[in-house]
Structure formats: C-alpha cells, structure tokens
Amino acid sequence: MPPSDTKTRILDGAERLFAREGFHNTSLRAITSLVGANLASVNYHFGSKDALLQAVIERRLLPLNQIREAKIKEVLTRAREDNTPPTVEALLRAFIEPTLEFSDSSPGARDFISLVGRSLSEPDETVRNCFLVLIFPLFQLLLKGLCEALPHLPQNILLARLQFLMGTVSYVMCTGGRSFFSNTELPSPLDQKTQIQQLLKYALAGLEAAE
Amino acid sequence: MPPSDTKTRILDGAERLFAREGFHNTSLRAITSLVGANLASVNYHFGSKDALLQAVIERRLLPLNQIREAKIKEVLTRAREDNTPPTVEALLRAFIEPTLEFSDSSPGARDFISLVGRSLSEPDETVRNCFLVLIFPLFQLLLKGLCEALPHLPQNILLARLQFLMGTVSYVMCTGGRSFFSNTELPSPLDQKTQIQQLLKYALAGLEAAE
DNA sequence: GTCTATAGATTGATAGAC
DNA sequence: GTCTATCAATCTATAGAC
Numbered sequence: 001m002p003p004s005d006t007k008t009r010i011l012d013g014a015e016r017l018f019a020r021e022g023f024h025n026t027s028l029r030a031i032t033s034l035v036g037a038n039l040a041s042v043n044y045h046f047g048s049k050d051a052l053l054q055a056v057i058e059r060r061l062l063p064l065n066q067i068r069e070a071k072i073k074e075v076l077t078r079a080r081e082d083n084t085p086p087t088v089e090a091l092l093r094a095f096i097e098p099t100l101e102f103s104d105s106s107p108g109a110r111d112f113i114s115l116v117g118r119s120l121s122e123p124d125e126t127v128r129n130c131f132l133v134l135i136f137p138l139f140q141l142l143l144k145g146l147c148e149a150l151p152h153l154p155q156n157i158l159l160a161r162l163q164f165l166m167g168t169v170s171y172v173m174c175t176g177g178r179s180f181f182s183n184t185e186l187p188s189p190l191d192q193k194t195q196i197q198q199l200l201k202y203a204l205a206g207l208e209a210a211e
Numbered sequence: 212m213p214p215s216d217t218k219t220r221i222l223d224g225a226e227r228l229f230a231r232e233g234f235h236n237t238s239l240r241a242i243t244s245l246v247g248a249n250l251a252s253v254n255y256h257f258g259s260k261d262a263l264l265q266a267v268i269e270r271r272l273l274p275l276n277q278i279r280e281a282k283i284k285e286v287l288t289r290a291r292e293d294n295t296p297p298t299v300e301a302l303l304r305a306f307i308e309p310t311l312e313f314s315d316s317s318p319g320a321r322d323f324i325s326l327v328g329r330s331l332s333e334p335d336e337t338v339r340n341c342f343l344v345l346i347f348p349l350f351q352l353l354l355k356g357l358c359e360a361l362p363h364l365p366q367n368i369l370l371a372r373l374q375f376l377m378g379t380v381s382y383v384m385c386t387g388g389r390s391f392f393s394n395t396e397l398p399s400p401l402d403q404k405t406q407i408q409q410l411l412k413y414a415l416a417g418l419e420a421a422e
Numbered sequence: 423g424t425c426t427a428t429a430g431a432t433t434g435a436t437a438g439a440c
Numbered sequence: 441g442t443c444t445a446t447c448a449a450t451c452t453a454t455a456g457a458c
Contacts, residue, residue, distance in 0.1 A: 006441080022334050024235040027433065038443060043435060045441090114334075121329050121385045123233050136392060143397070155398040160406055163391050164413045167382025168375050174332045180374050181347060186354070187366040195371055202375045202417035209416035217423080238451065249425060254453060256423090 007045045009035040012108050015056050019115035023053060023127055054130055060102075060112045061134050067098045072141050079148070088207050091145045092200060095138075096169065100196060103173075110176060117174025120166065139166075146207065153211055161207050168203055218256045220246040223319055226267050230326035234264060234338055265341055271313075271323045272345050278309045283352050290359070299418050302356045303411060306349075307380065311407060314384075321387060328385030331377065350377075357418065364422055372418050379414055 004012075013035035017026040028049060032039050046052040071094035079086035103113040122128040139162070146158045172195075179189040190198065215223075224246035228237040239260055243250050257263040282305035290297035314324040333339040350373070357369045383406075390400040401409065 020334050022233075022235055024233055025335055028435090029433080038441095039434090040436075040444085041442065049434065118332050118334060121332055121382060123231050123325075123329060123385075124236055132392060136394070139392070140396065156401050157405075157409055159390075159398050160401050160409045161413055163386075164379050164383070164410060166391070167380075168378045168417075171332060171378025171382060172375070174334075175374075179370075180377070181343060181350070183347070185351065187370050190367050190371050194368075198368055198371045199375060201420045201422075202372055205420035206379075206413035206417040209412045211412075239453090240451080249423095250452090251426085251454080252424065260452065 006037050006041050010037055010042055010045060010052070011056055011059060013037075014052050015060075015108055015115065016111045018053065018056060019111040019118070022118075023122075024124070028052075050126065053127065056112075056115070057130050057134065060109065061116070061131070064098065064102050065134060065138050067102075068095055068138055069141060071095075071098060072138075072145055076145055076148070085151065086145055086149050088146065088149045089200070089204055091142060091149060092165075092204055092207070095142055096196075096200065096203075099169075099173070113173045114176050115174075117170035117172070120170045150208065157211060158207075164206060165203050168199070168206075172199055217248050217252050221248055221253055221256060221263070222267055222270060224248075225263050226271075226319055226326065227322045229264065229267060230322040230329070233329075234333075235335070239263075261337065264338065267323075267326070268341050268345065271320065272327065272342070275309065275313050276345060276349050278313075279306055280349055280352060282306075282309060283349070283356060287352075287356055287359070296362065297356055297360045299357065299360045300411070300415055302353065302360060303376075303415055303418070306353055307407075307411065307414075310380075310384070324384045325387050326385075328381035328383070331381045361419065368422060369418075375417060376414050379410070379417075383410055 010031060013031040014026070017031055017034065021030075028042050029039055031037075032042060042049075042052060046055055072091060075086050075090045075094050079090075099113065103110050116131060119127060119131045122131075143155075143159060143162055146162060147155055150158060177192050177195055179186075189195075221242060224242040225237070228242055228245065232241075239253050240250055242248075243253060253260070253263060257266055283302060286297050286301045286305050290301075310324065314321050327342060330338060330342045333342075354366075354370060354373055357373060358366055361369060388403050388406055390397075400406070
C-alpha cells in the first residue's frame with residue numbers, strides 16, 4: 001500500500017480494519033503497522049480515533065450519496081414530466097445500483113460498504129450517528145419518492161417498510177454478499193449478479209405488498 | 212439488580228451492556244460495577260470474557276431455539292398430515308412470533324434479542340460464530356420448510372432469500388423496534404404491533420416473489 | 423465464593439527532537 | 441511531516457488471604 005501519501009494510507013488501513021474487525025476492536029497501532037505509518041501520524045493528521053472514523057466515512061459517503069441523490073431526483077423529475085408516478089423499481093434501483101457499482105470499484109470501497117452496513121446496527125450512538133446524519137437526506141428523499149409511487153399506502157407504513165429495506169440492504173452490504181454459513185449441507189450460493197437480482201425482487205415485493 | 216445470585220446478576224449485566232454498548236466496547240469492570248459484583252467473580256464463574264459472552268448467549272438462545280424448532284416442526288408435520296405443502300406464512304410466524312413473545316417477556320430478553328440481531332453482522336468471527344453455531348440447525352430446518360412451501364423456486368434462491376429475511380429480522384431485532392431517526396420531519400412511527408404485522412407482510416411478499 | 427491487590431499487556435494520546 | 445519515547449489510563453486475568 002505504499003504508493004500514496006500517509007494520510008490516504010491511514011484512511012485505507014482504517015477503512016479495512018474498521019470494517020473487518022470492528023471499530024472498537026481495532027487499535028491505532030494495528031492500522032499504522034498495516035500501512036507502514038507512524039503511530040503519531042494518526043493524531044497529527046486526524047486528531048483522534050473518533051475523528052479518523054469520521055474521516056473514513058466522509059471520504060466515500062459524501063460522493064456516493066451525491067450520486068444516489070442525483071439518480072433518485074432524476075427518477076422523480078422524469079415521473080413528474082411524464083405526469084405518472086415513479087415506479088418503486090426505478091427508485092429502488094436508483095438507491096441500490098450506485099452502491100453496488102461503487103462497491104465493485106475498488107477493494108477499499110467494498111470494505112467501506114461493509115462498514116456502512118455494519119454501522120447501521122452499531123449500538124454505540126457516537127459511531128452510529130456518524131452515518132445517520134449523512135444518510136438522512138437521502139432517506140427522506142427516498143421516502144418522498146415511495147409516497148408518490150405508492151400513494152395508497154399510509155406514510156408511516158412506508159416509513160416502516162423503508163426501514164425494513166435498509167435492514168435488508170445493510171445486511172447484504174455488511175456480509176459483502178458472502179454467504180452466512182459455509183456448509184456443504186446447504187445448496188451452493190448464488191453468484192453475485194443473481195444475488196443482486198434476487199435482492200431487488202425481494203425488496204420490491206416487500207415494499208409493494210398490500211397493506 | 213440485587214435479588215439474585217452473583218452469577219445471574221453478572222449474566223444480566225453483561226447481556227445489557229453487550230447489547231447496548233457492544234461486546235468489545237464493554238469492560239468487565241463496567242459489568243461488575245453495574246450489578247454490584249466483584250471483578251474477580253467474573254473469572255471465577257465464567258473463566259474469561261469470551262466465555263461470559265458464550266454463557267450470555269446460551270442461557271437464552273438454547274430455550275428460544277427449542278421453541279422455534281418445535282413450532283416449525285409442528286407446521287411441517289401438520290402439512291404432511293394434510294398432504295399439502297406448508298404455507299410460507301405459517302413458517303414465518305413459527306420463526307418470528309416466539310422471538311417476539313420472548314422479547315416481550317422481560318427487559319433482559321429484549322436486550323438479548325437486540326444483541327443477537329447485532330451479532331449477526333459482527334465482523335469478529337469469534338463473536339459471530341457463537342451465534343451462528345446455535346442458529347444453524349434452525350436455519351436449516353426453515354430452509355427445508357421453504358423448499359416444501361415454494362417448490363417451484365430453486366433451493367439456492369430460497370437460501371438467498373432466507374438470508375435476506377435474516378437481515379430484515381435481525382435489523383428490526385437489533386433496533387428493538389425503535390425508529391431509525393427521531394425527527395419531526397418524518398411521519399410518526401408505527402406502534403409495535405402494527406410494525407410486526409408490516410414486517411410479516413414485507414418478508415412474506417419478499418419470500419414469495421416470482422423468480 | 424468473595425474479596426484485595428496486582429501483574430502484565432495494551433490502549434489513545436502527546437511531548438519534543440529532527 | 442515524521443520520528444522516538446513515553447505518559448497515564450485502561451484492560452483482562454490471576455494469585456492468594458479470608
């Protein structure tokens with residue numbers, strides 16, 4: 001991991017270890033020794049371990065959210081132009097597909113997605129809020145879209161289902177598409193592409209279910 | 212928390228803090244001082260912090276899984292007697308409803324369910340495997356039931372959907388039914404009973420979706 | 423079984439030379 | 441910006457008195 005500056009290398013290492021070992025189970029020493037940086041450089045560049053986590057999150061989540069927001073807005077404005085409600089499928093794809101493309105874009109991005117998925121079920125509020133704050137506008141936009149797509153369903157039911165969706169997606173995200181159990185007694189798992197198709201179908205049917 | 216023996220008090224305290232603060236973020240001192248026990252008593256009764264986690268899990272998960280297994284088996288044998296496939300809904304209820312009843316049975320049980328939900332997305336294998344080992348037989352049984360209920364769907368697709376289900380349920384479990392965001396810009400959340408109904412509908416539709 | 427005391431290791435953070 | 445060295449706090453675990 002040497003061909004980049006220290007600050008970036010620390011971000012990369014922290015991203016990897018926070019995702020794979022957990023935030024509280026990762027020491028700054030483990031990060032710096034992984035990427036060949038000095039322990040003191042973490043505090044020089046970031047100030048504290050908490051601030052390092054914040055930086056890890058913001059580096060990737062801000063641009064990713066911009067893409068997702070743009071795609072969702074595109075679906076909404078197109079629907080308005082056509083004078084038809086947006087489809088749930090289009091909204092779902094606008095939310096999920098950029099995440100997946102992003103996840104495939106680099107090994108670090110994959111760890112990052114895993115970290116995000118995991119952090120939504122983080123009990124420590126300090127850690128969890130890092131994410132929630134950045135995701136809230138997107139969440140709100142998606143809810144608005146769902147209300148337009150499924151006007152016959154009450155808003156608070158859609159809100160609950162949107163949270164179910166977040167649960168489903170974040171779980172797939174944090175397992176990184178890997179199977180739960182690796183056991184010969186189970187059927188062989190789907191390839192990634194098919195799994196995503198199935199995820200879309202599962203979530204789509206769930207969101208659209210009758211009240 | 213005094214009216215019980217030390218061992219039980221430690222289990223109660225560990226359950227609460229592991230669920231609310233995370234395993235790696237909870238010290239044995241925090242547990243013993245919460246329940247008024249001596250630090251050394253943890254190692255006397257359990258041997259190590261890892262073993263304490265194991266004990267916390269087994270205390271509740273073994274009996275809970277027995278109930279869930281019995282209910283699923285009941286659905287399967289009844290279907291076999293009637294010479295009809297089991298319904299997905301019956302299987303889903305057999306899996307989810309005992310969990311909820313259990314969760315409502317005591318405050319500690321609620322923390323425990325939250326801990327289980329969270330631990331499924333635990334990156335640390337040592338911690339995660341504690342749960343997976345105990346859940347595997349139930350998971351296998353449920354998969355078998357789904358194969359009978361939805362024979363037109365390939366087994367590996369059902370396996371994937373079952374994992375989506377685990378994601379959905381564990382997420383609801385670990386948030387304890389509480390809402391994601393507490394924000395006045397969002398519609399007011401559902402009461403718990405309605406939320407469970409919606410969870411069932413969401414998961415049912417997802418599992419039964421066309422291939 | 424419960425306690426005090428402490429070992430032994432690890433942690434996040436910092437001071438100060440270069 | 442990068443390094444060495446170290447502080448002060450915390451951690452799990454254990455030895456040994458009672």
